[in-house]
Amino acid sequence: MKATGVIVEYNPFHYGHIYHLEQAKKVSGADVVIAAMSGNFLQRGEPALVSKWARTEMALNGGIDLVFELPYAFAVQKADTFANGAVSLLSAAGCSSICFGSESGDIEGFYDTYRFLNQHDEKYKAAIHAFLQQGNSYPKALSLAFASLEPDKHLIDLTKPNNILGFQYVTAAQKQQASLKMATIKRKNADYHDEQFTSSPIASATSIRKALFSRTNEGSAIQSYVPDDTYRLLTSYQRSFGSFHNWENYWSYIKLLLLQTTAEELKDIYEMEEGLENRFLALAAKAESFSEFMNALKTKRYTWTRLQRALTHILTRTKKTDVKMAEEKVSYLRLLGMTRNGRAYLNRYKKEISLPIIVKRASFDDPLIRLDSKAARIYAMGLPQKYRQKALELEFSQQPLYIEKK
Amino acid sequence: MKATGVIVEYNPFHYGHIYHLEQAKKVSGADVVIAAMSGNFLQRGEPALVSKWARTEMALNGGIDLVFELPYAFAVQKADTFANGAVSLLSAAGCSSICFGSESGDIEGFYDTYRFLNQHDEKYKAAIHAFLQQGNSYPKALSLAFASLEPDKHLIDLTKPNNILGFQYVTAAQKQQASLKMATIKRKNADYHDEQFTSSPIASATSIRKALFSRTNEGSAIQSYVPDDTYRLLTSYQRSFGSFHNWENYWSYIKLLLLQTTAEELKDIYEMEEGLENRFLALAAKAESFSEFMNALKTKRYTWTRLQRALTHILTRTKKTDVKMAEEKVSYLRLLGMTRNGRAYLNRYKKEISLPIIVKRASFDDPLIRLDSKAARIYAMGLPQKYRQKALELEFSQQPLYIEKK
Known part of the structure; x- marks a missing residue:
């Protein structure tokens, strides 16, 4: 088999x-x-x-x-x-x-991109560093640095979310020397991020969740899309469980945690870096909902995703030392x-x-x-x-x- | 004036x-x-x-x-x-x-008790220690130790909650050498702790709160008692604010905090002592309400009040180091x-x-x-x-x- x-x-x-x-x-x-x-x-x-x-x-x-x-x-x-x-x-x-x-x-495009970036490793890293210094988010810096290398047309577009993930899968398989054939x-x-339903029956998970969490429809609106x-x-x-799980359900916990924690303690949490902790503490005291908090928190420097992950780690009190095992x-x-x-x-x-x-x-x-x-x-x-x-x-x-x- | x-x-x-x-x-x-x-x-x-x-x-x-x-x-x-x-x-x-x-x-009884305990200071402390070792709560050990000194009848009864507090006021005034006349x-x-209303219009605060929090009456039951x-x-x-403040309102926070905190971190919290932290962690995971948790937590060794204070400090993340200032x-x-x-x-x-x-x-x-x-x-x-x-x-x-x- x-x-x-x-x-x-x-x-x-x-x-x-x-x-x-x-x-x-x-x-x-x-x-x-x-x-x-x-x-x-x-x-x-x-x-x-x-x-x-x-x-x-x-x-x-x-x-x-x-x-x-x-x-x-x-x-x-x-x-x-x-x-x-x-x-x-x-x-x-x-x-x-x-x-x-x-x-x-195109799987060959992924391998070519992998080799291309390996060849230009030093230049690529320097460019990433430079774009980060300019205040870009990490994914944005990656994609700007990639573009700055003037890649061939047949290389993949590393601004697309699923291309980025796929590229990481290919990279991981190469680094682990796994005897795995990669296909895409x-x-x-x-x-990936579409928020609106289109005429196609293939709706994104994002648009389905958005419909599920909207107040006006109670699930039935998604019936034809799933x-x-x-x-x-x-x-x-x-x-059976009274509710879907939505960030808003956890907002009171996040707020309480940020009200009772010091910046010093917050620094120990995974993905809390570079003074982010002070920003979290200052904004949490004022925000009245998760979405209000996130909208206040968002900057060019940090992706929404990155901020949400930091909040997940605050919620679960996952520290930098706790995820050392993820290096293996x-x-x-x-x-x-x-x-x-x-x-x-x-x-x-x-x-x-x-x-x-x-x-x-x-x-x-x-x-x-x-x-x-x-x-x-x-x-x-x-x-x-x-x-x-x-x-x-x-x-x-x-x-x-x-x-x-x- | x-x-x-x-x-x-x-x-x-x-x-x-x-x-x-x-x-x-x-x-x-x-x-x-x-x-x-x-x-x-x-x-x-x-x-x-x-x-x-x-x-x-x-x-x-x-x-x-x-x-x-x-x-x-x-x-x-x-x-x-x-x-x-x-x-x-x-x-x-x-x-x-x-x-x-x-x-x-009787204020003289308080002063006499203060002098009496000062005279028997060593014996009193040794007795408190011995009763604590036997697994009594601190207030219980105090009152047993006091009884063991065979006090005169005119000394005050240090098993009564308001006598205990009053005795501490008298002691504090003496120690601070405050030029304050104490009266009782x-x-x-x-x-103090009465849970039921009596025929007297002077109801205890405990019975009033109990009535306010009971499901069957919505406040009007207390009207003739306050x-x-x-x-x-x-x-x-x-x-104006949607609710009274009741421990049950904070239960989800307490539970979350105990789910995400380690025993090691919990030890830093004020009034968490002597392995209490492990008991808190183990019981919180199972309890579904504050009262269920408290009933499981209660032992001979710790008064309800002491446990509730520890929970208040967990809720506010008040550490041992934070209350050093209360020594002044x-x-x-x-x-x-x-x-x-x-x-x-x-x-x-x-x-x-x-x-x-x-x-x-x-x-x-x-x-x-x-x-x-x-x-x-x-x-x-x-x-x-x-x-x-x-x-x-x-x-x-x-x-x-x-x-x-x-």
Whole structure:
């Protein structure tokens, strides 16, 4: 059996993802699709709309055979660390390829870009440094520095979000010397950050979340933009746990934490750098909502994503010293769910998988997974009080989901 | 003009307090009554039912001429430090006497007890130590140690809560060598901790709060047990700010803080001692409400009050190092309110008052008052979101209340 890997968040799972999975199977010729999926908090520094279990169920119904959780220390991270964790996870799970979506769709372009940047390494780094000094955000400095090298037309456009991530996957695979074939699929229609629905049935996750959080419509507005299964799982989650998870639900906590913490203590938090802590403290005292706070906080120097990640780390009190472990590869594979096909794959190859496969959270311990459990406890605090305990218990007692089909 | 001092919390102001003030004026022969009043959080480690401003208004309407705020570092404290702060405040404000309510009502008994314990100091301390070692709470050990000295009958009963506090006031005045005459008034009817209303109109503050927080009655049940003015101010506060302040309102914050903090960090918090931090962490993860948490937390070794104070310090992140300043006397007098009579007193004696009198919070800085402002910000977080900013602004912009009458 041949396995291909995908790196996902499914926040929520939509038609674009179905297309990605169909293409991944076709391109890789694999029998099994394995997902490295972020848990409770995501790369853009926000709580996942619904639990890892609901999203695992969407994944299994949508075409994934095995879902492993990308630990918090890798998931809520800059693109390079995120990629490093995800690629090491899929490599450890025995994937022979990784298929990612990108605006480019041309894998040779990624490799050429990788080589090109390696050749111009010193000049590239100097240019990044210079653009950062000019007050640009890190992603902006990267893209300006890249442009300043006057790349050939056939190199990929490193201003596009999915190209950037894909480039980091390719880089991670090269650096890890993983025997992984990288493949990319050109994304259809919706841009990553699109906030509006288009006429295409492939809506971006961003536009779906935006519709879910708007006051005027209560979920039904998204019905035609997501697969029936996603719609069913979203509404069922909202019914069972009283609410989706939204940054606004955590705003009071953030505000309290910033009211009671000193700048000195805040400096220890991961991704709090360069005087950002004073800005956070001054603005939190005045802001009355998360969106008001973020709008006040935003500067040219820091991306929205970067600021949201810092807030996630404040919420979970994740310190710089806590994420040192993310400099390494993943150290276990936490199984969240499998299809019959996925189970067959595991049974056949488990002896060749060198990392422990975690089926029961309670019977395993590791600094990485402890951070995940802390994140799960805090994630549950975004629900109305009476649903929190139920949500939390799932982290410790839920067996991996199993789905018969396929 | 002659001033007498009282040490109060008025949570809320009730008929027992009116009696106390009438008696205080009679016994002291004073023209002016000055209150040292706790701010947002109280000696028993709980948020005040309503703001310091609403309670100041009750105080002024009820017979107090000048209200000064006892800073947080002294207010949320063990009886001895609390007493030390309050006595130093009233002494600095120029009081020639302090009148406190007690179960005993006999001031000579307090002085005799003070001398008696000084004479038996070594034996007393050894006995306290021994009773603490047996797992008793500190107040219990004090009272057992006292009994073990076989005191004369005319000494005061140091198992009664108001006698204990009064004894600390007398002790503080002696130690500070304050030229203050101490006087005590026998409390009428209601015991400090009474939870039930009795037939007497003098209900305890505890029973009034209990009635206010019960689900079945919405305030009107207390109408006949509190002065009209208290009733008016309580209902007006609830209308203007959406809620009274109750520990349950802060439970989610406490839970989040305990979920994200390590035992090591918790140890730095004031009044967290002797492995208490591990107990806090373990029980918080399971508890679903403040009362559930407190009931699980309670042991013979720690009084409810002591545990609540530790939780208040967790909520405000008040560290052991932050309250070092409470080893000294108060360093300023923050004026919360005055009557015409109180203003006349201030105008006449302000040159003789050596401490700065703070009228505008915003134009004064001091580590003690910074702690009060932090407490005020966090106190406001116990209100529904839309009322918080309004509540908080009062801390910084509210002028001392002024009342014409008298």
